[in-house]
Amino acid sequence: MIKFLDNKLFRCLSVFLFLNSSTLPVKSASALAAWELNANGVLELRTKSNTNLKAYFQKANQISGDRFWIDFPGELKNPRIIKGNGPVKEIRLGKPNKGKTRLVIEFKEDTYLQPFSWRLVGLDQNRWRIKLFNRKYTFKKISEGIVGKRLVNIKENQKFLHKKKNDFHYLKLPDVKRNKFLVVIDPGHGGPDPGAIGIGGIRETDVVLEVSKMVKNLLSEKGVKVKLTRKNEVDLDLPPRVSFANNTDADIFVSIHANASRGKRRDINGLETFYYRGWRGRLLAKKIQKQILRVSPGSPDRGVKQGRFYVVKNTRMPAVLVEVGFLTGRLDARRLEKTTHRKRLAYAIAKGILEYLYKIG
Numbered sequence: 312m313i314k315f316l317d318n319k320l321f322r323c324l325s326v327f328l329f330l331n332s333s334t335l336p337v338k339s340a341s342a343l344a345a346w347e348l349n350a351n352g353v354l355e356l357r358t359k360s361n362t363n364l365k366a367y368f369q370k371a372n373q374i375s376g377d378r379f380w381i382d383f384p385g386e387l388k389n390p391r392i393i394k395g396n397g398p399v400k401e402i403r404l405g406k407p408n409k410g411k412t413r414l415v416i417e418f419k420e421d422t423y424l425q426p427f428s429w430r431l432v433g434l435d436q437n438r439w440r441i442k443l444f445n446r447k448y449t450f451k452k453i454s455e456g457i458v459g460k461r462l463v464n465i466k467e468n469q470k471f472l473h474k475k476k477n478d479f480h481y482l483k484l485p486d487v488k489r490n491k492f493l494v495v496i497d498p499g500h501g502g503p504d505p506g507a508i509g510i511g512g513i514r515e516t517d518v519v520l521e522v523s524k525m526v527k528n529l530l531s532e533k534g535v536k537v538k539l540t541r542k543n544e545v546d547l548d549l550p551p552r553v554s555f556a557n558n559t560d561a562d563i564f565v566s567i568h569a570n571a572s573r574g575k576r577r578d579i580n581g582l583e584t585f586y587y588r589g590w591r592g593r594l595l596a597k598k599i600q601k602q603i604l605r606v607s608p609g610s611p612d613r614g615v616k617q618g619r620f621y622v623v624k625n626t627r628m629p630a631v632l633v634e635v636g637f638l639t640g641r642l643d644a645r646r647l648e649k650t651t652h653r654k655r656l657a658y659a660i661a662k663g664i665l666e667y668l669y670k671i672g
């Protein structure tokens with residue numbers, strides 16, 4: 312993956328391949344029903360149900376700027392070009408070949424993009440979302456059609472949401488004194504260092520960054536102040552992570568990682584949490600370990616252990632390093648690639664942290 316970034320010959324990066332294969336006859340109309348690129352840089356799509364999408368990114372070359380595109384089955388009627396604004400040069404809808412539709416977003420020259428962190432997420436059977444750039448760019452929404460229209464009726468949808476909520480019911484987060492605590496969350500690795508690479512190319516940096524951000528949101532809702540050592544794919548050494556935590560005078564430090572086994576053995580799975588010293592660190596590790604195990608049934612408990620990791624050894628506050636599973640393990644990897652499981656892990660870690668803060672007062 313590091314080579315990927317530096318390689319000048321690098322052409323296309325498939326940011327995501329999706330899902331059910333429903334083959335439409337060549338003559339059929341485009342599966343793209345509506346799209347909207349919002350002011351916050353989020354592209355939303357509505358398609359026919361269970362559509363197969365492919366998304367790509369290509370670095371700028373002599374002919375054009377950085378480009379992101381998605382291919383849809385079904386043929387577009389009217390190819391068109393829509394003038395962009397802000398970081399977006401233009402948006403093109405075309406048919407790259409017979410029976411296909413392509414939505415291209417071309418960016419202006421000096422736009423800062425992070426295609427390695429992009430994920431095209433399916434919201435339900437016909438809706439999609441991907442964040443392409445951040446708010447620092449002023450952008451006026453461009454859209455065609457209504458992306459919000461749904462196939463499922465509202466009642467059914469509510470049932471669905473309700474069920475989802477219940478899923479986390481047993482994990483109800485404890486309350487702590489608001490505005491009292493400061494937690495530093497440290498998503499492991501980042502930038503040119505992807506950390507462990509697991510089955511199917513799943514990368515530690517992606518998993519732990521997403522989980523960390525979710526933990527931050529959950530704790531923030533409980534009035535706990537949270538600082539992340541990194542918010543995106545940057546190269547961050549270990550000493551600055553430690554000095555960041557020490558300088559902010561955080562109450563606790565939680566480094567989040569995912570494991571890989573030597574020889575990439577698929578039969579090795581499990582969760583473990585490390586601390587270096589003190590009963591507080593150990594207590595925090597125990598609280599977190601207990602919760603992450605609850606959301607990872609069948610994955611072995613590798614225990615709470617003492618470990619001489621740089622970040623837990625050199626931080627001055629109670630500090631732990633959590634390994635949320637093996638990216639090389641068959642059981643763990645399959646889960647870790649899913650947002651639903653990452654959410655559960657985030658709940659679990661947040662719960663462990665809150666239980667600890669509650670106890671410490």
Ligand SMILES: [Zn+2]
Binds near residue numbers: 500506507515569
């Ligand atoms: Zn790691």
